Amino acid sequence: MTLLEYAEMDDGELRIDNWMTRYLVRKAQGSLEEKHMELAKSVLESKCLVGLLDHFVESMERIQSYYGLLDSNTTLTGSYDGETGMKCVEKYNSGKRPNANHHAVVKSGDREWDLLAEKNRYDIELFQFANELWDRQGKILKEPDHSASWNYRSKQRKAHK
Secondary structure, three states: OOHHHHHHOOOOOOOOOOHHHHHHHOOOOOOOOHHHHHHHHHHHHHHOOOOOHHHHHHHHHHHHHHHOOOOOOOOOOOOHHHOOHHHHHHHHHHOOOOOOOOOOOOOOOOHHHHHHHHHOHHHHHHHHHHHHHHHHHHHHHOOOOHHHHOOHHHHHHHHHO
16 A cells, blocks of 8 residues: 555544544544644643654653653663663664664655645644643753652642642
8 A cells, every 4th residue: 555545545444543632632533623632732731741753862861850760870770781771772873773664755745745634633733732842841851950840740649639
């Protein structure tokens, strides 16, 4: 099956539109509305630490910082060859990725692109929001005590008391 054939099909079993938006709002079927988009953004903002593949190493550094996992002298028990977490990330990032496949480049204006963009407009909007959230979260994580500014778990505990 070509990408164009995939984009043109309306079979909901093989191609699910706006998958991430649907996942976040728990609506597997039916039409989506703006209220679903706003809920998905709210869930993403309040429950998720955004990582971006285009910023893979920094994403891993943010995870370590947010969760207080490792400092530069600590190794994770059972980690890859006893390396620190970031050395493992750097090793992975420098090599050929096992899932890197060659494929035709499709760009805006191509029929496939336009069809898929139309059918996944909420996920595209959610991705744009995630990029904005990435920037905001990065500023918060650079604060000396970022847990005071942003930690939804502690906010939830306080709300339940």
